[in-house]
Amino acid sequence: MNLFPVATLSMLAGLMASPVQAQQKVVPAQSEIGFVSRQMGVPVDGKFRKFDAQVAFDPKQPAAAKIGFTIDLASASIGTAETEAELLKPDWFDTRKFPQATFTSTTVKPAGAGRFDVSGTLSIKGSSQSVLVPVTLAQAGATTTATGAFTLKRLDFKIGAGDWGDTSIVANDVQVKFKLTLTGVAAL
Amino acid sequence: MNRANPTRYTTTAIVLHWLLALAILGSFSLGLYMADLPFTPARVKLYNWHKWAGVTILALSAFRLLWRLAHRPPPDVPMPAWQRHASHLTHRALYVLFFAVPLVGWAYSSAAGFPIVWFGVLPLPDFVPVDKALAEAIKPFHGALAWALVAVVVLHVAGALKHQFVDRDGLISRMLPGPARG
Numbered sequence: 001m002n003l004f005p006v007a008t009l010s011m012l013a014g015l016m017a018s019p020v021q022a023q024q025k026v027v028p029a030q031s032e033i034g035f036v037s038r039q040m041g042v043p044v045d046g047k048f049r050k051f052d053a054q055v056a057f058d059p060k061q062p063a064a065a066k067i068g069f070t071i072d073l074a075s076a077s078i079g080t081a082e083t084e085a086e087l088l089k090p091d092w093f094d095t096r097k098f099p100q101a102t103f104t105s106t107t108v109k110p111a112g113a114g115r116f117d118v119s120g121t122l123s124i125k126g127s128s129q130s131v132l133v134p135v136t137l138a139q140a141g142a143t144t145t146a147t148g149a150f151t152l153k154r155l156d157f158k159i160g161a162g163d164w165g166d167t168s169i170v171a172n173d174v175q176v177k178f179k180l181t182l183t184g185v186a187a188l
Numbered sequence: 189m190n191r192a193n194p195t196r197y198t199t200t201a202i203v204l205h206w207l208l209a210l211a212i213l214g215s216f217s218l219g220l221y222m223a224d225l226p227f228t229p230a231r232v233k234l235y236n237w238h239k240w241a242g243v244t245i246l247a248l249s250a251f252r253l254l255w256r257l258a259h260r261p262p263p264d265v266p267m268p269a270w271q272r273h274a275s276h277l278t279h280r281a282l283y284v285l286f287f288a289v290p291l292v293g294w295a296y297s298s299a300a301g302f303p304i305v306w307f308g309v310l311p312l313p314d315f316v317p318v319d320k321a322l323a324e325a326i327k328p329f330h331g332a333l334a335w336a337l338v339a340v341v342v343l344h345v346a347g348a349l350k351h352q353f354v355d356r357d358g359l360i361s362r363m364l365p366g367p368a369r370g
Contacts, residue, residue: 040232040236040305042302042303042305043303043305045301045318078301079300079302080300080320080323081320082227164229169233170232
């Protein structure tokens with residue numbers, strides 16, 4: 001709805017190389033957040049169908065960047081309908097009590113050409129952990145694609161409690177992968 | 189290499205026959221038992237064991253088929269032509285199903301988004317895409333083919349027992365371990 005003014009603003013910001021920080025926009029249809037969990041060595045791909053990101057990011061001023069994610073945990077899609085239903089239960093995401101996971105950046109540091117290390121706090125199911133997420137940016141025309149992956153330990157967030165705590169069945173390490181398509185990011 | 193006694197199957201064929209008989213019976217029973225279990229870590233474990241067993245059966249069956257093609261089985265015992273045809277047809281059906289049942293199970297697992305990692309170590313390729321609708325379409329065939337295999341096994345066992353106890357032609361001893369009989 002306010003895409004146009006934002007785009008204009010950031011284009012202006014880019015043109016003038018001014019320190020103005022416009023809010024960048026995520027293009028949901030071209031963005032994805034997925035995860036890979038391992039069941040007895042079998043990689044099982046999942047993804048979240050509903051999430052939102054708030055990005056205020058100027059490649060020239062990474063220190064001032066603010067990146068936030070809100071992920072609708074009940075929108076997880078993984079394996080069969082049965083595993084999907086299981087994931088919502090109290091042993092796993094407990095979506096009735098904890099519908100959303102959030103990520104809030106604390107610091108963003110440049111890490112080479114088009115690369116940034118984003119540190120922040122990840123909160124899932126009432127537990128918060130600090131995570132470091134390496135992000136790679138690629139720009140094509142007006143869009144910027146941010147990709148990255150990091151590994152979390154599911155038991156740090158009590159994901160898969162009770163009998164499911166057996167990591168020989170479901171590994172503790174879960175890889176989270178994302179691709180965000182953004183508009184309004186100034187040139188790298 | 190039992191060339192001295194051509195009325196018996198080779199030791200390798202005998203070992204494969206009984207090993208696969210056990211593996212197939214075990215896998216089938218496990219498949220039947222696990223299908224309706226509630227979703228628990230124990231079930232995940234059983235499913236994976238079932239898949240590992242299925243791939244093992246597939247691999248051993250491939251070896252067995254090659255062995256069978258390279259080593260002539262002992263000649264048929266005397267019997268009416270229709271029985272000889274029926275026994276050959278039964279053996280062919282068994283071999284077809286040794287491959288069909290695990291392959292269709294593998295396809296189902298792949299389509300459902302659970303690629304098979306043999307013994308939790310060796311990732312096997314998916315030869316069908318991950319597609320829930322496809323998985324649901326494949327699923328009944330795995331069960332139906334497994335039941336067909338059991339039906340043909342019953343026929344096979346019934347035939348063998350008939351030879352052994354009605355015709356008393358010592359047919360089963362050709363597939364039994366130990367010194368030559370009959």
